[in-house]
């Protein structure tokens with residue numbers, strides 16, 4: 001069969017085929033920054049992700065100013081995006097880590113300040129629990145700074161461990177330290 005015909009019949013690809021591409025899946029990413037020009041960093045990181053082959057940006061929340069959770073440090077700007085991805089969860093994590101590095105992320109103390117934090121929240125309805133990657137993100141359920149922006153773009157997405165959709169999860173957390181960044 002010609003390559004042209006194969007492109008029109010994706011179901012006949014196998015993993016051994018040089019042209020094999022994983023199925024397109026939906027994924028949700030949380031973004032945060034509290035060092036440097038956070039808004040510019042977050043916008044640039046979003047654009048960078050959207051420009052990668054195998055990634056399509058499907059929705060972007062507003063940006064929120066949020067009180068830092070963890071050790072004392074400046075407020076964060078947080079938001080969420082949803083993507084259509086044609087890459088495995090691990091490839092997506094590696095892509096996120098590479099973009100963090102590009103924007104000057106230096107790993108220091110846990111939950112400490114950072115120029116860019118990208119967390120892989122959800123990948124379709126998948127549950128993964130490995131030392132390097134957990135999906136859904138294990139702390140997303142308790143984080144208003146994640147759930148408020150996520151509820152804006154994906155209220156009906158089921159968090160597969162709790163069995164609750166995002167619009168229900170956001171009602172369970174205190175959102176008083178999450179404020180819309182006007183004009184975003």
Ligand SMILES: Nc1ncnc2c1ncn2[C@@H]1O[C@H](COP(=O)(O)OP(=O)(O)OP(=O)(O)O)[C@@H](O)[C@H]1O
Pocket residue numbers: 093107109110111112117118119120121131132133134135136137138139
């Ligand atoms: N769903 C996930 N999204 C992002 N990183 C993950 C995920 N699951 C596991 N990790 C691992 O966590 C590491 C990132 O840790 P990081 O320093 O960003 O944690 P943190 O941002 O300080 O804390 P938190 O994970 O609570 O947001 C990555 O190197 C990655 O291997």
Ligand SMILES: Nc1nc2c(c(=O)[nH]1)N=C(CO)CN2
Pocket residue numbers: 031032033066067068069070076078110111112117145
């Ligand atoms: N408000 C807020 N607090 C945080 C954040 C964040 O993105 N927003 N990220 C952290 C490290 O994961 C630790 N604390």
